[in-house]
Amino acid sequence: MNNVSAISMLFLSGLNETRNYRSILFFLTFLCYVIIILVNVCVVLTIILNNELHEPMYILLCAFCMNSIYGTAGFYPKFLSDLLSPVHVISYSGCLLQAQVLYSFACSDLSILALMAYDRYLAICRPLEYHSVMSKKRVITLVCLAWLTPFFIIAVSTLLASRLKLCSQYLNRLICLNWSIVMLACFPAETIINSIIGNITIGIYVLHSVVIVWSYMFLIKTCVGSIENRRKFMQTCVPHLISLFTFSATLLFDVIYIRFETNNLPTALKYFVSIEFLIIPPIMNPLIYGFKLTKIRKKLLKRLKKDCVQK
Numbered sequence: 001m002n003n004v005s006a007i008s009m010l011f012l013s014g015l016n017e018t019r020n021y022r023s024i025l026f027f028l029t030f031l032c033y034v035i036i037i038l039v040n041v042c043v044v045l046t047i048i049l050n051n052e053l054h055e056p057m058y059i060l061l062c063a064f065c066m067n068s069i070y071g072t073a074g075f076y077p078k079f080l081s082d083l084l085s086p087v088h089v090i091s092y093s094g095c096l097l098q099a100q101v102l103y104s105f106a107c108s109d110l111s112i113l114a115l116m117a118y119d120r121y122l123a124i125c126r127p128l129e130y131h132s133v134m135s136k137k138r139v140i141t142l143v144c145l146a147w148l149t150p151f152f153i154i155a156v157s158t159l160l161a162s163r164l165k166l167c168s169q170y171l172n173r174l175i176c177l178n179w180s181i182v183m184l185a186c187f188p189a190e191t192i193i194n195s196i197i198g199n200i201t202i203g204i205y206v207l208h209s210v211v212i213v214w215s216y217m218f219l220i221k222t223c224v225g226s227i228e229n230r231r232k233f234m235q236t237c238v239p240h241l242i243s244l245f246t247f248s249a250t251l252l253f254d255v256i257y258i259r260f261e262t263n264n265l266p267t268a269l270k271y272f273v274s275i276e277f278l279i280i281p282p283i284m285n286p287l288i289y290g291f292k293l294t295k296i297r298k299k300l301l302k303r304l305k306k307d308c309v310q311k
């Protein structure tokens with residue numbers, strides 16, 4: 001083990017093939033990041049600045065959009081910098097930090113989606129208990145837990161990855177993930193604990209999915225026999241279901257790609273699959289909620305109209 005030299009820098013792959021159209025890719029990536037920031041910040045500020053939106057459903061949506069800003073900040077600035085650089089490297093500590101941010105972002109998203117599902121279950125299936133169970137103070141506490149718990153769970157995996165001796169500087173990824181770092185370990189026997197913790201983490205967030213499915217089973221059962229409940233379901237649950245489906249699909253593709261990597265896929269498609277959870281959900285979610293939820297849509301349109309009049 002003492003013969004293994006310490007690695008301080010890692011080389012990222014995937015951008016060498018973009019040499020001929022790097023300027024276009026930089027522009028599209030920058031545009032995508034600007035849109036993500038604008039639409040998420042717009043929804044966050046609309047909710048924060050309007051007291052009538054300080055309700056559990058909107059507080060959870062605000063947390064959801066803030067989490068998107070946090071997660072994408074761990075990817076886009078570095079990726080844009082790589083597009084302008086002839087050498088695509090990242091420090092080992094920077095790689096671990098990026099993995100921590102991206103994993104905790106994805107896990108927090110699932111935690112918030114689970115809270116949203118439970119909130120809608122209480123609002124529609126148990127309306128008399130809703131305000132006592134989902135008080136503003138309790139919702140804020142739950143949101144903090146939805147952020148901090150995944151952060152500390154992922155921190156354990158990140159610390160375990162940081163102790164490994166690496167035998168290669170070449171990371172076959174556009175981004176750093178704990179699993180891809182573990183794949184570079186010199187001694188596979190040392191990665192057993194990493195695999196165990198990784199599987200436990202997956203199990204924890206599978207339970208989140210069970211909570212979501214359970215909530216929607218009761219929601220659908222309750223809404224079938226009531227026109228009023230069906231209206232509520234279409235108004236507040238459909239955006240959540242679209243967000244859930246988008247997030248689950250993108251994350252599932254990424255997990256399949258990491259666990260069962262195949263050389264049969266085109267290179268461009270492989271790299272897109274690995275980062276799509278940082279592109280599609282952060283843009284779609286605020287747009288879906290902004291257009292579908294009446295209160296937010298009215299507030300946004302009112303603000304835009306006011307700005308246009310002032311100009």
